[in-house]
Amino acid sequence: MAAPEREAGRLLVVVCVAFFCAGMMQGALGPALPDLAHQTGAGLVATGGMLTVIYLTALVGQTGAGLLIRRLGARRLLLTGMASFVPGITGIATSTSLPMLLAASGLLGLGLGSVLLAGNVVAAEASSGAGPLNLVNAIFGLGAIVSPALVGSSMIAFGSGLHALWSIPLGMILAAGLLLARAPPPSAPLPDMAASPPQAPGLLAMLRAPTLLIIGIFMIGYMSQEVGLSTWLPTLLHRATGLTLAMGAMAVSWFWLLMTAARFAAAWLSRFASPRAILRSCTGLCIAGSGLLWLGATTASAPLGLAAVTALGLGLGPILPTMLALTRAFFPHNPGLAAGLVIGIGNIGGAAAPLILGGVIEARGAVQATGLLLGAALATALVLVAIQRRNARTHYVRSQPAQQ
Numbered sequence: 001m002a003a004p005e006r007e008a009g010r011l012l013v014v015v016c017v018a019f020f021c022a023g024m025m026q027g028a029l030g031p032a033l034p035d036l037a038h039q040t041g042a043g044l045v046a047t048g049g050m051l052t053v054i055y056l057t058a059l060v061g062q063t064g065a066g067l068l069i070r071r072l073g074a075r076r077l078l079l080t081g082m083a084s085f086v087p088g089i090t091g092i093a094t095s096t097s098l099p100m101l102l103a104a105s106g107l108l109g110l111g112l113g114s115v116l117l118a119g120n121v122v123a124a125e126a127s128s129g130a131g132p133l134n135l136v137n138a139i140f141g142l143g144a145i146v147s148p149a150l151v152g153s154s155m156i157a158f159g160s161g162l163h164a165l166w167s168i169p170l171g172m173i174l175a176a177g178l179l180l181a182r183a184p185p186p187s188a189p190l191p192d193m194a195a196s197p198p199q200a201p202g203l204l205a206m207l208r209a210p211t212l213l214i215i216g217i218f219m220i221g222y223m224s225q226e227v228g229l230s231t232w233l234p235t236l237l238h239r240a241t242g243l244t245l246a247m248g249a250m251a252v253s254w255f256w257l258l259m260t261a262a263r264f265a266a267a268w269l270s271r272f273a274s275p276r277a278i279l280r281s282c283t284g285l286c287i288a289g290s291g292l293l294w295l296g297a298t299t300a301s302a303p304l305g306l307a308a309v310t311a312l313g314l315g316l317g318p319i320l321p322t323m324l325a326l327t328r329a330f331f332p333h334n335p336g337l338a339a340g341l342v343i344g345i346g347n348i349g350g351a352a353a354p355l356i357l358g359g360v361i362e363a364r365g366a367v368q369a370t371g372l373l374l375g376a377a378l379a380t381a382l383v384l385v386a387i388q389r390r391n392a393r394t395h396y397v398r399s400q401p402a403q404q
Helices: 005-038 042-072 074-094 098-125 131-158 162-181 204-207 210-241 245-269 275-299 302-316 318-328 337-365 368-389
Strands: none
Touching: 005 042, 005 098, 005 131, 005 162, 005 210, 005 245, 042 074, 042 098, 042 210, 042 245, 042 337, 074 098, 074 162, 098 245, 098 337, 131 162, 131 210, 131 245, 131 318, 204 318, 210 245, 210 275, 210 302, 210 318, 210 368, 245 302, 245 318, 275 302, 275 318, 275 368, 318 337, 337 368
């Protein structure tokens, strides 16, 4: 194997470790919310506002990284993101006041956005196929499986889930160490392809593309469900069905386990089914799962609530890799930047969902909050109809008539 190929492979390993830590962060903060509220002396909804800060600043970080990716390259942006992520998550774990918590959340979000965009660029440029993109996002899901279980175990063993948060900065420090240890000599070309091909569209050109904006709107609905559930599922199940918060944290692990398994299954199914068919099935499962969650909250039924978590995990899981593959097909000259941008736009939903859902839980109760999730699932399905109509008029569908 040539030296540039070896370096590109090593950089992909670094991205996998970083994405695992990013997934741990996403999976852990929701179950840890009650302990963070207790430690800071703030209310549960106010503490949940940290997720809004994280995803808003992640959008800023991804936009900035998109503007700088050609000039600085993915390697330097990864390192910059890690340098912001580590003190951010450490600050969250040690915060003793709400202002301190929100400031640390902003620092974390900026780093997260840079890591995610640069990591998606590295994955997209690692191969002509979609395999590396699917791999790094599946690794993200594995991190989100592990961390809620760690939080729940910490609650049972120590009475607080915050001890589990310390594994996240340690993992990201490991990723940064690998990145620095694997750095090529100054005379060698960077393996992460800092300069895009001349014909590759830039950030502003992509943001003006109607197709990318429609996909971004779909991702807003998707992210609002994923982040909303990851954040508030333990509280919803506890208040609506009587499950303990520790068991609710385990339910988040189950949710992410099914999401990750479904992503691998979707990669296999994509050889036989079109992206449109996969996405239709996924949105249908999300509507069914949200409906079951509403019914479980209405009847205070824990079995129905857990059945809903199962359906939602299976339904939400394949959406991300399938939509990233579709985005890659629409923007073949700069697929990594396009993937990072649609995820960045989706972060608007990730930012809004925790605050809105938490406010509804406190003001109106769990039943109304689950009804809101059902509404998000229905709205996402409607946006999918618009995407599919546009998809039917593009070269992507016409070039693959056997799949449609």
